[in-house]
Amino acid sequence: MFRTVLVRANSALKSSINVTKPALALGSSRxxxxxxxxxxxxxxxxxEAYFNRADIDGWEIRRGMNDLCGMDLVPxxxxxxxxxxxxxxxxxxxxxxxxxxxxxxxxxxxxNEIYPYIVQEIKPxxxxxxxxxxxxxxxxxxxxxxxxxxxx
Amino acid sequence: xxMELTKMAGRLLALSARAVHARAIPVxxxxxxxxxxxxxxxxxxxxxxxxxxxxxxxxxxFPLPAIRWKEPTxxxxxxxxxxxxxxxxxxxxxxxxxxxxxxRQTFSEFKAPTGEWKSILGYTLFFTSLGLWxxxxxxxxxxxxVPESFxxxxxxxxxxxxxxxxxxxxxxxxxxxxxxxxxxxx
Numbered sequence: 188m189f190r191t192v193l194v195r196a197n198s199a200l201k202s203s204i205n206v207t208k209p210a211l212a213l214g215s216s217r218x219x220x221x222x223x224x225x226x227x228x229x230x231x232x233x234x235e236a237y238f239n240r241a242d243i244d245g246w247e248i249r250r251g252m253n254d255l256c257g258m259d260l261v262p263x264x265x266x267x268x269x270x271x272x273x274x275x276x277x278x279x280x281x282x283x284x285x286x287x288x289x290x291x292x293x294x295x296x297x298x299n300e301i302y303p304y305i306v307q308e309i310k311p312x313x314x315x316x317x318x319x320x321x322x323x324x325x326x327x328x329x330x331x332x333x334x335x336x337x338x339x
Numbered sequence: 340x341x342m343e344l345t346k347m348a349g350r351l352l353a354l355s356a357r358a359v360h361a362r363a364i365p366v367x368x369x370x371x372x373x374x375x376x377x378x379x380x381x382x383x384x385x386x387x388x389x390x391x392x393x394x395x396x397x398x399x400x401f402p403l404p405a406i407r408w409k410e411p412t413x414x415x416x417x418x419x420x421x422x423x424x425x426x427x428x429x430x431x432x433x434x435x436x437x438x439x440x441x442x443r444q445t446f447s448e449f450k451a452p453t454g455e456w457k458s459i460l461g462y463t464l465f466f467t468s469l470g471l472w473x474x475x476x477x478x479x480x481x482x483x484x485v486p487e488s489f490x491x492x493x494x495x496x497x498x499x500x501x502x503x504x505x506x507x508x509x510x511x512x513x514x515x516x517x518x519x520x521x522x523x524x525x
Binding site: 245246249250252253256257275278279280281282284285286288289291292316317318319321323324325326327328329330331 | 386387389427428434440441445
């Protein structure tokens with residue numbers, strides 16, 4: 188019984204090898220992921236346009252923001268401005284505050300250089316829309332002690 | 340035989356896939372499973388979340404979780420209505436209440452050091468010293484003294500014997516011994 192299995196497996200293997208061999212020889216170009224050819228400017232414009240879409244919903248805003256937070260970069264002020272305006276369109280103030288907090292966190296060790304610049308650039312928009320920065324809300328320092336989730 | 344095997348494997352795979360699927364909580368814009376509702380209550384599902392499930396976690400690399408932190412109480416619902424108007428008319432307290440309705444902790448809160456490292460260090464040192472004390476206790480009260488052959492005289496005698504037997508004379512110990520001068524080769 189096992190002999191039959193072995194023999195069949197062997198023949199199956201052989202035939203599959205015979206099939207794949209010419210294919211390998213023919214297709215010398217690899218189908219792998221390509222390096223991104225997008226320039227920084229195109230990237231910024233893409234995300235600005237993404238947040239500027241008139242009928243964007245909260246789901247998509249969160250997706251865009253979360254994606255940006257997963258990347259090795261700090262978003263340009265113009266992206267942040269577009270995102271703030273998108274938050275205004277879906278009426279979610281806390282979303283805007285959270286994104287500013289996340290950007291501050293993205294600045295990492297250069298928070299004293301990059302974050303003031305971004306705030307300075309987006310300040311007119313914040314004033315226009317009435318968005319408070321995390322600092323104005325007192326969120327730059329821990330406000331509440333850690334609640335234990337099991338203490339209820 | 341092989342056919343049967345593959346068929347069986349296929350059926351198993353399908354079964355397990357179905358089992359996994361039944362347990363996973365599908366989250367979509369088009370209505371949510373009752374199972375999710377028993378867990379999250381009336382909380383609004385506002386995004387995909389970090390793993391496609393309706394759950395909440397404060398994470399720096401994924402700051403916007405799938406659901407809001409608080410259930411919409413009448414207070415919060417009234418604030419939401421007000422939020423639809425001009426944000427400049429919202430007071431700081433209202434803005435903070437809105438933030439806490441959506442998020443559990445601010446960045447500075449969930450990134451604040453917990454001081455847990457102190458207890459970890461303390462426990463590590465405590466158990467390490469406990470082990471050392473155990474070892475000392477065993478040496479003092481349990482083990483017999485080491486055999487005679489561990490003494491220096493016996494060790495010298497043993498080395499002498501190894502050299503006399505010319506053990507490993509090409510690359511080993513005896514190759515380092517000068518038998519003419521009766522000393523180690525310089």
